[in-house]
Amino acid sequence: MPAMDLTELLSLNEGEPPAAPPAEPPAPAQRPAFSRTIRKRDGSTEPYIPRKLNGWGEWAASAFGDKVDWSRIVINVMSAMPETVSSAELQEKLIQNCLDMGTWSYYRMAGRLYAPHLHKSIHGAGIPTVAQLHARMVADGVMVRLDYDADDYAALEGIIDHARDYDTPHFALHYIRRKYSLQNRATGQEYETQQFVYLRMAMALAEQAPRDARIDLVRRFYRAFAEKKISAPTPNYVNLGTRLRGFASCCLYVAGDSEASLAIGDHIAYRMTASSAGIGSHLVTRSKGDPVRGGLIEHMGKLPYYAALGKAVHANMQAGRGGACTTYYSGFDPEAEVIAHLRNPRSTEDRKNRDLHYALVTNRLFAEKAAKNERAFSFNVYTAPRLTALFFSDDAEGFRREYERLEADPAFRKEWFQPRELLLTSLNEALETGVAYLANIDEMNRHTPFKEPIHSSNLCLEICEPNRPYRDMRDLYSDREVGWIEVELLGGERRRLDFSAALTRNGRSIFAGELKEGEQVTSEAGETFVVSRILETYAEPEVALCSLGAIACDNLPEDDDAAYEEAMYLTLRMIDYCIEHSHYALPHIGVTAKARMNAGIGLMGVATTMARKKLRFDTPEGREELHRIAERHMYFAIRASLRVARERGLPRWIHKTRWVDGWLPIDTYNRSVDALGDFRYRYDWEALRREIIATGGIGHSCLVAFMPGESSSKALGQPNSIYPVRDATLGKTDGNVTIRWAAPDSDDDACMYQSAWDIAEVDMLKAYAVFQKFTDQAISADLWRRIRGDEKVGSKDLLAQYFAMFKYGIKTRYYYNSNVASGVSVSDGGRMSEAGDAGACEGCTL
Incomplete structure (x- = not known):
């Protein structure tokens, strides 16, 4: 069937019965009467034209070969068609029948049918230009006016590509529609389809860039989002380009x-x-x-x-x-x-x-x-x-x-x-x-770039950053650093120093909070003095914040490191924007967040990469592939952060980290990991170390954390985080949004997904240990246990999991999913965190 352009697709409203009957047709007397009337979206009616329904089915199936049967879908719709049906209802019945087939290819076919249905439902007869839509959204108060002129908008019109929607599985389109697109949730008024969401985000992130580079940066951000190479947390989707400035994760x-x-x-x-x-x-x-x-x-x-x-x-x-x-x-x-x-x-x-x-x-x-x-x-x-x-x-x-x-x-x-x-x-x-x-x-x-004490992790156990208690409520509302240390110098002079003042001791950078009695240090101004006594300390209080992002590794070619570094760079630029432009209800938290520039970049789609190579999470060969993925991820995170540092300078508190000394995660990882596979480095880490030292550190205090990503992975159409899949197809619920999800190409014999339920807990911990080797923060490390009948889990098994954490250097363990915990069944997806994530924050679910 020849390709249809967008105008044709939006004009199709009805269809025809299939040329061939079902394999076992009902008796003539039982056959339902076919509709003779189609009620169009504008309220008019026209005679039923069978050719169009077949055209819809054949076009929607054309990209999937023998993995879908378009005639079967059309037959199913025809058999249940009432005498009079609206064009929208007919389209929805085609979509629902695809979803009922329950495979990845049928979900993609449903997406091809759903995309023009969305365009028609939300935009009407024709898709507006970016300028038209933004003007309407600004007038309706759901978006702020961004600093782009008419020429900019004309250039942006050549960037946005709504045809990408036709290559998106139904669940991703539906999730973005219900969760991420801007709308008036009180009236139900909708504005954005998928590509408009991505372009709005890109425009907001690039708005502060120099005018001569801004449109190119918009293009790069937009392509990274639209090609689903990078993932953003929920606050970025729903707040970028609006009056809301809450980006903290x-x-x-x-x-x-x-x-x-x-x-x-x-x-x-x-x-x-x-x-x-x-x-x-x-x-x-x-x-x-x-x-x-x-x-x-x-x-x-x-x-x-x-x-x-x-x-x-x-x-x-x-x-x-x-x-x-x-x-x-x-x-x-x-x-x-x-x-x-x-x-x-x-x-x-x-x-x-x-x-x-x-x-x-x-x-x-x-x-x-x-x-x-x-x-x-x-x-x-x-x-x-x-x-x-x-x-x-x-x-x-x-x-x-x-x-x-x-x-x-x-x-x-x-x-x-x-x-x-x-x-x-x-x-x-x-x-x-x-x-x-x-x-x-x-x-x-121990295995961290930070020099100061870490007391805990976050809600989802992937963030490991220093913090200190507040002693005075007024400090929370200060717009500057408040910590200090008072010392007596050799000779009797008393001096008060800012707690985070940068000093040099024996050629190494320290901050004033590290001072010890009897030390000789040099200030940033070049003055050398000896500390005789420490008289009083008021340590800088701090709430640790982390801004998140993720890389969809399966959507980036394995042999294209430049593309991976570009995705990392854009993710860090997004995080920088969110840290710098977030509204901080507690101002001092903004002070310390900007001083640290903490980032947490995770991964999505690892299970698909493993499945395409027919590798398991619980074998040495599988762990060697995980090692490749993890090494690449951290290496290019550091390279991208160095690039950011050269552009905007080092974080003010970089001297509070070991990056200034050339620290790398390969220096402090737990050596027990070496026994888990034949691991070899693919990148020149020592050259990278020299570059870090020469730069004086990197652009962020920390870089990598593997969060659950339960929300954004749905928009990506990928398995979440570094987890194996629970099943090839699942029903997933997030608040009031329910989707039918499938793992990419899971109906293709070339892919072999391993179920999380089939991986022993200790083996899963070994897989996490490989990632922890290259992670400066931590992992939301889930475990899974299928319990059959009256099987009991013994103390020996439980203790073995705990001791494996210590043996292999894993920092945290998150959900322990079982098919009996809180009544969750394996057939329903079986992940305890489905219920838990429903109560989690909008940021930490990414």
């Missing part, structure tokens, strides 16, 4: 051991939830029964503060649903056993809090105690402040020495517990509820 804060700091933490959670961010919290405070104000008051413990935090998070809505928070607690905390049960529905009401998710934070010493089934003593910031500080550091041996010193100290009052029992409690909770998470604090503080 992930928010991590730590509250200190004071009434003021705990109250500030609740305030942060409340305001940042309203700004579309997901929350990761850690309350580093004393425990139930500890003295307050010299013993005048007995501490009530963490549960009342968790209750307040949960309500603060759920007080504000994100796209029609409450916010979400994962709170972190130490395995050595005296209240850990109680906290581990807080989400369990069988817990008593006074020991239950289902408003939060919980992550158990442990270290290597805890793991060793659990492995040997030895007892350990609990502690917190009040009972053992130095030990607590070492817990959140890269000095694992220092922690061990201090622990053993206190263990031998008869004056130190000890409360003993069994780490193995606590661990099994948490692991069983994960199996039953899916949402009891794990974090390895040693690895988070």
Whole structure:
């Protein structure tokens, strides 16, 4: 059938019965009467023309060979056609019959039918120009006027390509329509189809570029989005080009051991939830029964503060649903056993809090105690402040020495517990509820470019960045850095330095917060002085933020590294724009975010890359391919960040990272990974190191994090994140949007998808370990377990998973998906995080 142009496609309204009857036609008396009248979209009617329905079916199927049967679809529609039918209803019946076939190719066929249906439904008789649509959206108040003139819009008209919609699976088009396109959700007025969404985003991101380079940058952004090479988080889709400036994805804060700091933490959670961010919290405070104000008051413990935090998070809505928070607690905390049960529905009401998710934070010493089934003593910031500080550091041996010193100290009052029992409690909770998470604090503080303590991760456990507690609410609303350190110099002079002031010590960059007594340092101005005493410190408080993006690796050629670097560069440019132009409800968070320039770039479509090569996630050969993917990803993330640094300069706080010393993830990864495959580097890392040192660092404080990406992967038409697929076809629900999803080419014998349910948990952890090697942050590392009949998961299996995390250097473990957790069935998709993601933030679901 000859190709139709867009005008022809939009003009088709009806069809004809197939030339051949079904294989088993019903008896003539039972055959339904064919419609003789078509009611067109403008309200007029015309006689039914059979040729057109066949034309629709044949055209929609023309790209898929023998994987689809267009005549069968047409027959199905004809057999159920009423006497009179509208052209829109006829089109919808064709689409629905394609969807009912339940394969990737039929979903693409449905997309080819759905695209012109969308254009007609939203735009009417003809698709408007970009200028026309934007003028209408500005007039209706759903978009702001962007700084482009008539000549610019004329040039942009030659960039947008609506024909791309005809090569998009139905579920991606539908998801973008319902979730990402700008519309008046109160009246139901729709404005944008897919390509308009991508061009609006590209125009907003390039608006501040120099005029002579702006249209080219729009073109590059637009092509990257439209060709589905890069992925943006939900806030970018729905806020770029509008009055809304909430782009933050992930928010991590730590509250200190004071009434003021705990109250500030609740305030942060409340305001940042309203700004579309997901929350990761850690309350580093004393425990139930500890003295307050010299013993005048007995501490009530963490549960009342968790209750307040949960309500603060759920007080504000994100796209029609409450916010979400994962709170972190130490395995050595005296209240850990109680906290581990807080989400369990069988817990008593006074020991239950289902408003939060919980992550158990442990270290290597805890793991060793659990492995040997030895007892350990609990502690917190009040009972053992130095030990607590070492817990959140890269000095694992220092922690061990201090622990053993206190263990031998008869004056130190000890409360003993069994780490193995606590661990099994948490692991069983994960199996039953899916949402009891794990974090390895040693690895988070060791395999990292950051020099300062990391206390926790974020809502989805892929972000690992430093933060510090606030002690004064006014600091949150400051538009400048507030930390300082007061020192006495040799000779008696007292001097106050900004906490983050850059200094040089023995030829290495440090910041003032690292000063130690007796050191000789040189200021940025070239003055050399010796610190005699540290008199007082007011550490810079910080809420850690991370802005996200992702690369769709399956949509980038394996042999085109230039294209991969370009995709990385554009993703970082997008992140830069969002950091610089976001509205910060709490101004000091904007100050520190811009000083850090934290990025988290993940991957989408890894399962498809593996399937096309018929590789498994649980074999050495499969892990070698994962190594190739992970190495390429980090290498070009660094190269792209260097490019950004040369264009706009280094982040103000780059001296707080190891990048300035030429740090690379290959320096600090866990060497146990080497035994998992025959791994060889494809890129010249030492040359890259020299370039980093010569540049003075890179353009961002961190670069890579593997988030779930459950939302944006639907728009891409790809499997999400670095996960294997659960099944080749799935029903996926996000809020009020339900789609029928299929893995790309899953109905092609050339592809071999491995189900996540068929990968043993330890084998999945080994696959994650390969990615963790090249990751400066962490992974939302899901596990899957299919439980058959009355099968019981033994303690040995659960402990083996935990110890594998430590053996292979994995920082975090996210959902533990089982087909029995919370009643989720494998046949329904079986991922616990389907329910969990529904309560997650708009940013962290990417």
